[in-house]
Amino acid sequence: xxxxxxxxxxxxxxxxxxxxxxxxxxxxxxxxxxxxxxxxxxxxxxxxxxxxxxxxxxxxxxxxxxxxxxxxxxxxxxxxxxxxxxxxxxxxxxxxxxxxxxxxxxxxxxxxxxxxxxxxxxxxxxxxxxxxxxxxxxxxxxxxxxxxxxxxxxxxxxxxxxxxxxxxxxxxxxxxxxxxxxxxxxxxxxxxxxxxxxxxxxxxxxxxxxxxxxxxxxxxxxxxxxxxxxxxxxxxxxxxxxxxxxxxxxxxxxxxxxxxxxxxxxxxxxxxxxxxxxxxxxxxxxxxxxxxxxxxxxxxxxxxxxxxxxxxxxxxxxxxxxxxxxxxxxxxxxxxxxxxxxxxxxxxxxxxxxxxxxxxxxxxxxxxxxxxxxxxxxxxxxxxxxxxxxxxxxxxxxxxxxxxxxxxxxxxxxxxxxxxxxxxxxxxxxxxxxxxxxxxxxxxxxxxxxxxxxxxxxxxxxxxxxxxxxxxxxxxxxxxxxxxxxxxxxxxxxxxxxxxxxxxxxxxxxxxxxxxxxxxxxxxxxxxxxxxxxxxxxxxxxxxxxxxxxxxxxxxxxxxxxxxxxxxxxxxxxxxxxxxxxxxxxxxxxxxxxxxxxxxxxxxxxxxxxxxxxxxxxxxxxxxxxxxxxxxxxxxxxxxxx
Amino acid sequence: xxxxxxxxxxxxxxxxxxxxxxxxxxxxxxxxxxxxxxxxxxxxxxxxxxxxxxxxxxxxxxxxxxxxxxxxxxxxxxxxxxxxxxxxxxxxxxxxxxxxxxxxxxxxxxxxxxxxxxxxxxxxxxxxxxxxxxxxxxxxxxxxxxxxxxxxxxxxxxxxxxxxxxxxxxxxxxxxxxxxxxxxxxxxxxxxxxxxxxxxxxxxxxxxxxxxxxxxxxxxxxxxxxxxxxxxxxxxxxxxxxxxxxxxxxxxxxxxxxxxxxxxxxxxxxxxxxxxxxxxxxxxxxxxxxxxxxxxxxxxxxxxxxxxxxxxxxxxxxxxxxxxxxxxxxxxxxxxxxxxxxxxxxxxxx
Numbered sequence: 001x002x003x004x005x006x007x008x009x010x011x012x013x014x015x016x017x018x019x020x021x022x023x024x025x026x027x028x029x030x031x032x033x034x035x036x037x038x039x040x041x042x043x044x045x046x047x048x049x050x051x052x053x054x055x056x057x058x059x060x061x062x063x064x065x066x067x068x069x070x071x072x073x074x075x076x077x078x079x080x081x082x083x084x085x086x087x088x089x090x091x092x093x094x095x096x097x098x099x100x101x102x103x104x105x106x107x108x109x110x111x112x113x114x115x116x117x118x119x120x121x122x123x124x125x126x127x128x129x130x131x132x133x134x135x136x137x138x139x140x141x142x143x144x145x146x147x148x149x150x151x152x153x154x155x156x157x158x159x160x161x162x163x164x165x166x167x168x169x170x171x172x173x174x175x176x177x178x179x180x181x182x183x184x185x186x187x188x189x190x191x192x193x194x195x196x197x198x199x200x201x202x203x204x205x206x207x208x209x210x211x212x213x214x215x216x217x218x219x220x221x222x223x224x225x226x227x228x229x230x231x232x233x234x235x236x237x238x239x240x241x242x243x244x245x246x247x248x249x250x251x252x253x254x255x256x257x258x259x260x261x262x263x264x265x266x267x268x269x270x271x272x273x274x275x276x277x278x279x280x281x282x283x284x285x286x287x288x289x290x291x292x293x294x295x296x297x298x299x300x301x302x303x304x305x306x307x308x309x310x311x312x313x314x315x316x317x318x319x320x321x322x323x324x325x326x327x328x329x330x331x332x333x334x335x336x337x338x339x340x341x342x343x344x345x346x347x348x349x350x351x352x353x354x355x356x357x358x359x360x361x362x363x364x365x366x367x368x369x370x371x372x373x374x375x376x377x378x379x380x381x382x383x384x385x386x387x388x389x390x391x392x393x394x395x396x397x398x399x400x401x402x403x404x405x406x407x408x409x410x411x412x413x414x415x416x417x418x419x420x421x422x423x424x425x426x427x428x429x430x431x432x433x434x435x436x437x438x439x440x441x442x443x444x445x446x447x448x449x450x451x452x453x454x455x456x457x458x459x460x461x462x463x464x465x466x467x468x469x470x471x472x473x474x475x476x477x478x479x480x481x482x483x484x485x486x487x488x489x490x491x492x493x494x495x496x497x498x499x500x501x502x503x504x505x506x507x508x509x510x511x512x513x514x515x516x517x518x519x520x521x522x523x524x525x526x527x528x529x530x531x532x533x534x535x536x537x538x539x540x541x542x543x544x545x546x547x548x549x550x551x552x553x554x555x556x557x558x559x560x561x562x563x564x565x566x567x568x569x570x571x572x573x574x575x576x577x578x579x580x581x582x583x584x585x586x587x588x589x590x591x592x593x594x595x596x597x598x599x600x601x602x603x604x605x606x607x608x609x610x611x612x613x614x615x616x617x618x619x620x621x622x623x624x625x626x627x628x629x630x631x632x633x634x635x636x637x638x639x640x641x642x
Numbered sequence: 643x644x645x646x647x648x649x650x651x652x653x654x655x656x657x658x659x660x661x662x663x664x665x666x667x668x669x670x671x672x673x674x675x676x677x678x679x680x681x682x683x684x685x686x687x688x689x690x691x692x693x694x695x696x697x698x699x700x701x702x703x704x705x706x707x708x709x710x711x712x713x714x715x716x717x718x719x720x721x722x723x724x725x726x727x728x729x730x731x732x733x734x735x736x737x738x739x740x741x742x743x744x745x746x747x748x749x750x751x752x753x754x755x756x757x758x759x760x761x762x763x764x765x766x767x768x769x770x771x772x773x774x775x776x777x778x779x780x781x782x783x784x785x786x787x788x789x790x791x792x793x794x795x796x797x798x799x800x801x802x803x804x805x806x807x808x809x810x811x812x813x814x815x816x817x818x819x820x821x822x823x824x825x826x827x828x829x830x831x832x833x834x835x836x837x838x839x840x841x842x843x844x845x846x847x848x849x850x851x852x853x854x855x856x857x858x859x860x861x862x863x864x865x866x867x868x869x870x871x872x873x874x875x876x877x878x879x880x881x882x883x884x885x886x887x888x889x890x891x892x893x894x895x896x897x898x899x900x901x902x903x904x905x906x907x908x909x910x911x912x913x914x915x916x917x918x919x920x921x922x923x924x925x926x927x928x929x930x931x932x933x934x935x936x937x938x939x940x941x942x943x944x945x946x947x948x949x950x951x952x953x954x955x956x957x958x959x960x961x962x963x964x965x966x967x968x969x970x971x972x973x974x975x976x977x978x979x980x981x982x983x984x985x986x987x988x989x990x991x992x
Contacts, residue, residue, distance in 0.1 A: 075869045082869075146883075154890075161837065161876055161887040245840045246868065246877050256876060266840070268724070275750065413709040413972065492737050493698075493722060575696070575722035577708040588696055588720040601880045 027537045031452055037444030038453070041466045041511075044504045048472060051483040052289055055282025059083075062276060068283065074247035076263075076277040083280060085287060087247035091164070091257035092288075095239060096232035098168035098253055099175060104225055106172075107179030109376035110383055111221075114180070115187035116209040117373050126380065127181075128630050133387060134177035135558070135626055137565025138237045139593045140394065140615050143600055145170035145242035147608065148393050153254065162244025162256035170238045173386050175228035180383070182227065186220020187213055206369035219302045226299035227471075230292045234473025236261040236568040241600065260288045261475045261568070268478060268572045285476050296471030297464075394619075398612025406613060410579045411595060415606035420614055425581030426495075426574075426589040427621070431564050433499035433585065434506060438563075439556055441503070442510030446552075449511070450518040451540055470508035477501050478569035486573060493573035496585040501570060502563040509562065513555020517548040550636030554629040561625040565618065567593040592618040693952045695719045699729015699742030702785055702845065702899065703939050707742055709968045714959050717952045727751065733942050734775050739953060741942040744785060744848070747777055766940070776945045781984060782960050784975035786900035787849055787935035788925050790885075790910040792892045797829040798822075802916040803934075806853045809834060809895060810875075813864035817874075819893065833874065836867060837887040837896040840877030849897050852935055885909060900925065904973040930975045939974065946991055958992055961985050 060068075063083045071084015114123055150166035153159035159166075190213050198208040214221070244256025245266060258266075267281030409419025445466070453459040481501035491497040521544050529539040545552075575588035576598055582589045592614055599611035694717065697707055701723040711719035719740075726743040730751045733741030746766025749759025757772035766779050789806065791798050797819065801809075805823060808816045816822045819829035839846045850866050851857040867875040878884050881898040888894040889909045903912055903925070912925040917934040930936050941960070947953035959965045961977075966985070969976045977984045 077869075080865060080869055161883060161890075162878065241880075244876065244878065246875070410712070412712055413705060486737075492696075572724070573722075575698070575720040576704060577711050578720040579712065579718055587694070588722065602882065 024535075027535055030537050031448070034444045034448035034452060037441045038448040038462055040441060041445065041462065041469055041507065044507070045465050045469060047484045048289070048476060048480045051480040052282055052286040052476070055479065055483060056279055056286050059276060059279035059283040063280075063283075072249050074258075074263075076280045081276070083276075085260075085284065087249045088258060088260045088263055088284060089287075090249050090251060091243070091247065092233055092259040092261075094164050094251050094253065094257055095167050095171055095235075095243060095259055096229055098164065099171035099232045100225065100229055102169065102172035103176040103179055103228060106379045106382060107176045107224075107228070108183050108221055109379040110176075111180045111183035111187060111224075112209060112214065113373070113376040113380055115184045116205070116213060117377070127184075128626075129387070130177045130180050131558075131630075132623060132626050133173075133383075134181065135561055135565070135622055136174075136390075137567065137593050137618065137622070138174060138235060139241075139565070139567040139596050140390070140619070141170040141174050142238040142241035143596065143611060143615060144390050144393060145238050146600070147397075148389070150242055157254055159254035160244070160256050162242065163254050164243050164257045165253040167239050167243035168253055170242065171232050171235050173390070174235065174238070175232050176383060176386075178228045178231060179224045182224030183217070183221045186217040186224065189220065190216045204365050204369045206372045207365070210372070219305060223299045223302040226295050226302070230295045230299065230471050233292055233295070234261055234288065234475065235259075236265050236473070236475045237597065240265050241597075260284045261473055264288075264475045264479065265568060265571065268475075268482070282479065285479050288473055289476055292471050292473055293468055296468055299471075300464075300467045391619075394612050394615050397609060398614070398616045401609045401613035402616060406610070407617075411577060411590070413577075415610060418607075418610055420592070420595060420610075420617065422578055422581040423590045423592055423595045423614070424617065427564060427592045427618075429495055429582060430499050430502065430570075430589065430591055431560055433495060434502040434563055435556070435560055437499060437503040438506045438510055438560065442507050442556070442559075443514050443552060445507075446511045446514030446518060447540060447545075450515050451536070451544070466508045466511050469504070470512070474505060474566050475568040477505055478572050480504075481569060482572045492586060493575065493588055494586045495582050495589045497573055498570050498589060498591070499585075501573075502566065505566065505569065506559040506563040509559035510556055513559065514548070514552045517551025517555065518544060520551060521547045550632045554633045557625050557629040557632075561622045561629075564591075565593055565622055567597055570594060571597065592621075693717045695739045695952065695956070696722075696732075696737070697740040697742060697941075698722045698724055698732050698738045699740075699942075700726040700744040700939070702744040703742035703782075703941070706783060706939070706969065706972050706974055707941075709972050710956075710960055710965060713964070713968060714956055716955050716959075719956070727754075730777065730942060731755065733777060733944065734772055736773075736775060736944075739943070740956075741777070743940045743942055744937070746940070747779065747942065771945075777942045778945055780941045780943065780957055780960075780988060781938045781977065782941050783939045783966075783969045783977060784930060784936050784980050785848075785939050786925065786927075786930055786933060786975050787845065787852075787897050787937075788900045788903040789895065789897045789913040789915060789935070790888055790903060791895050791913055792888055793908070793911050794892045795895075795911065797825055798895065798913060799911065800914040800916070800922045802919055802922070803853050804919070806915075807864070810836065810838075810850070810867050811854060811864040812867055812870045815867060815870070832893045835891055835894045836875040837884045837891075837894055838875065838877060839881065839884070839898060840868070845881075845897070845899060846877075848937055849935070900927075900973060900975070902973065904970075927970060927975055927979060930979050931981075936975065936980070938980075949992065954992055958989070961989055961992075 068083055068085055070086070071082060072086050073082035073084050074087045075082040114126060118126065145166045149169050150159075150161075150163060153163050153165045154161065157165070194212055194216060195208055198212045199205070203211070239259045239262045243259065243262065245258050245262060246256055247258045247263070248255060250257060264281050264285050267278050405417070406419045407424075408421050409417060410422050411420060412418040449459065449463065453462075478501065481497055485491045485497035485500050486493055489497075491500075525543050525547065526539050529543045530536070534542070570591055571594055573588075574590050574594040576590065576594075578588065578590060596611045596614045596618070599607040599614065602608075697711065697719055698721070704721065704723045707721045711721050726745050729738065729741035729743055730747060731741075731754060732738035734751065734755045734757075746764075747762055747768065748766075749762045752762050752768070752772050753759045755772060761770045761772065762768050768777050770776070789801065805825070807813070808822055817833060818831050819834055820826050820831050822829065822834075838849070846866075846868075854866070855863045868877055876887065878887075881902045884896050884898055885902055885906055886909075888896050895913075903910065914922040914924045915934055916922045923929055923933045925933060925935075941957070943953055943957070947957065966976045966978065
């Protein structure tokens with residue numbers, strides 16, 4: 001067909017083989033399409049950066065950056081004009097830091113237990129549950145923090161009505177699955193011969209796991225913590241619901257506080273008049289974006305280091321290394337490490353002389369192991385208790401509200417008549433459209449990156465862009481969607497805008513998952529197919545893709561289920577009432593998580609029951625999707641014959 | 643664990659049917675289900691071919707707008723919040739048919755979309771259209787603020803504006819209840835705690851506009867207590883939270899829309915308010931004409947809608963008895979209680 005457009009008969013490279021040229025044109029076209037779908041990530045990132053700079057331009061032309069970064073008072077009213085971001089920053093650090101303090105010890109020890117001591121049966125049971133926990137939307141944690149955790153702190157510790165502590169606990173619960181799952185992967189990746197050597201030298205399993213495996217996996221554990229931190233910094237819904245909305249320069253967890261993302265949400269949903277206060281929201285968004293960007297970059301560097309076993313440096317940087325200055329520096333570093341080593345050795349000798357440690361008896365060492373295992377096993381139990389409390393509370397609140405009226409009616413202003421049918425349909429359409437955009441784009445991008453892209457500077461740039469997109473706080477996507485899709489493209493607050501926002505959110509996850517799946521197909525398959533004369537696209541179409549399909553589908557389903565549970569990015573554009581489901585892509589819509597948010601903030605108790613019931617419906621949908629993903633993966637692993 | 647394995651096994655059985663035909667079949671299966679969902683959705687929409695309207699704006703008007711949208715049968719109206727500014731902005735940029743506002747149209751709303759701010763009158767109407775949109779104001783209901791205290795609080799059941807000023811602003815604020823002028827003898831020596839809306843809310847703006855002279859102007863007399871450091875002002879965007887906090891704290895005071903008090907009449911006590919020193923007016927629907935803290939709620943449309951147009955019908959419905967009957971149920975105040983002529987004067991235009 002292309003040749004007809006070009007106006008001439010295709011010339012065959014080989015008259016005997018009628019496919020020789022035809023396929024080449026098709027193939028080039030496909031490669032170009034794949035290239036475009038990979039490059040779209042750059043447009044998305046540019047759109048985010050444009051949004052943040054464009055939005056905060058008014059702000060920074062009136063308020064100096066120094067005042068913004070060092071001011072200690074945040075009262076962004078037109079009259080008072082105190083634009084010091086430090087109170088917001090302290091709130092963010094308090095909540096993210098507090099959450100890490102809880103989730104690091106619990107998460108890492110749970111991962112250690114899972115990776116080193118749990119039986120295969122227990123592992124195969126716990127791992128999916130952790131993944132499901134990671135898939136629970138943050139609005140559910142927010143509901144839980146406000147309705148369940150917050151009263152505990154109020155009654156027992158004299159906390160204020162809103163308090164950072166309840167948000168800290170909810171956020172800790174939220175990021176724990178990330179830390180457990182990634183740390184576990186890192187520890188599992190430690191080669192077995194290290195363990196065997198250690199055991200052969202007479203170390204107990206406890207000593208092996210804490211002194212050999214954990215240090216060997218330390219960079220992976222740190223990466224998991226950094227990714228958890230980035231997630232905690234960008235978290236919006238929990239904080240909006242539970243932590244309050246006053247920007248205070250305080251680190252007292254019993255006090256109320258406001259984070260950067262909460263301020264952005266406030267700008268988007270409140271009655272703030274147009275002007276400096278709104279522009280300040282974009283400025284805060286920019287700062288939040290930069291902070292998470294730095295953390296994510298460090299984390300992804302570490303992850304790449306683990307995966308490739310070497311530090312990744314572009315050629316330019318290696319050239320720089322030959323600089324004299326760098327050489328001197330590296331010599332310094334070597335000298336310092338040598339001195340440190342000597343000092344350490346001397347120190348340990350002195351310590352030995354002072355304390356004269358006696359050899360510890362084997363019984364004692366085994367006791368130590370027993371206590372250790374019990375403790376880290378306990379952290380799994382604690383995580384399980386959290387989960388049971390969360391689900392139990394939501395179930396007991398909401399199960400009574402689910403009946404046929406609830407499932408078929410519209411969200412009426414009379415609680416007894418209210419239902420969520422149009423809302424479910426809104427979420428389903430959102431899901432379908434997001435799927436329709438994400439699947440071809442994400443899979444295309446991953447195929448290009450994994451199968452066609454050469455290791456050029458552009459490819460590396462693309463990879464970095466996609467990785468960074470994955471770490472952008474969800475509320476920033478909301479700002480971007482309103483600026484770009486709703487206002488600039490004139491799509492309005494419609495289903496189309498909503499699904500495009502979620503597409504950008506889900507895209508990086510799909511790309512990463514698809515790449516993993518493609519990589520898992522052995523190269524010998526490709527070589528064999530190429531060897532019998534297939535073109536590169538034929539290889540991918542008939543040999544790589546079918547074998548990678550289960551992995552790709554799992555990735556797509558999981559990313560869509562993540563996207564569908566998101567509240568913050570679509571909170572700006574949903575409409576809070578419509579009798580019927582949307583019928584066109586330019587129609588306004590309502591989605592389940594936003595409905596939960598709306599009902600949670602309503603005065604009548606009955607609406608809270610409705611919110612809990614809606615949570616149950618949302619969780620059922622997400623669990624079903626997760627279950628499908630798990631089954632697909634499980635089956636594929638069983639069927640795999642290579 | 644056994645349970646989970648069972649689930650996996652069941653999945654295996656389901657998948658077993660598809661097993662022979664490879665994963666492709668599963669893809670087709672999923673696509674089929676999805677397309678059935680889409681089709682069923684489309685079929686259902688076709689039956690309800692009513693005109694569509696979009697209404698957006700003030701979160702104060704939102705619950706009322708939702709109720710009207712539900713009860714009005716001649717159109718499918720989708721309602722969203724986002725604030726008065728958002729609503730007026732969307733009306734002026736033709737992204738919404740109706741813009742809700744708990745305040746009047748301001749010159750800054752015109753300026754934001756590139757029109758001359760001088761075209762806006764002080765009563766919230768406009769002399770000339772902006773980008774082909776002439777924002778036209780309709781007063782649809784009244785919002786009443788309730789200043790509320792804990793039921794156990796016996797000393798602050800009536801307050802005037804200067805006492806409220808002492809409690810809620812940073813201008814020589816009262817820290818303890820017995821420091822409030824006029825309450826020295828009857829109030830205990832306990833710290834005042836304020837639970838009230840945050841500065842993003844229209845209610846906050848409205849309250850302080852009432853009690854702080856020159857609010858929002860360059861010579862604003864005081865700042866709100868929220869803007870003090872280490873303040874005892876606990877703001878919340880959620881009125882329900884405020885209600886609970888005041889219920890739990892004997893020394894708490896706060897304010898919110900009368901709607902929230904109406905829902906929970908026993909949990910908190912409303913305070914009688916006097917604008918000058920001692921004309922205390924009790925907070926109730928019947929007394930709204932005299933009560934100092936009541937404000938009109940507006941819906942803005944593009945020009946006066948022509949007779950027979952669905953927006954015209956909608957406004958007529960809102961001003962009708964049926965429409966107005968909903969207002970007290972949501973917790974706001976019907977127009978006739980404030981000004982008997984307001985409804986007839988507006989209906990003449992339609």
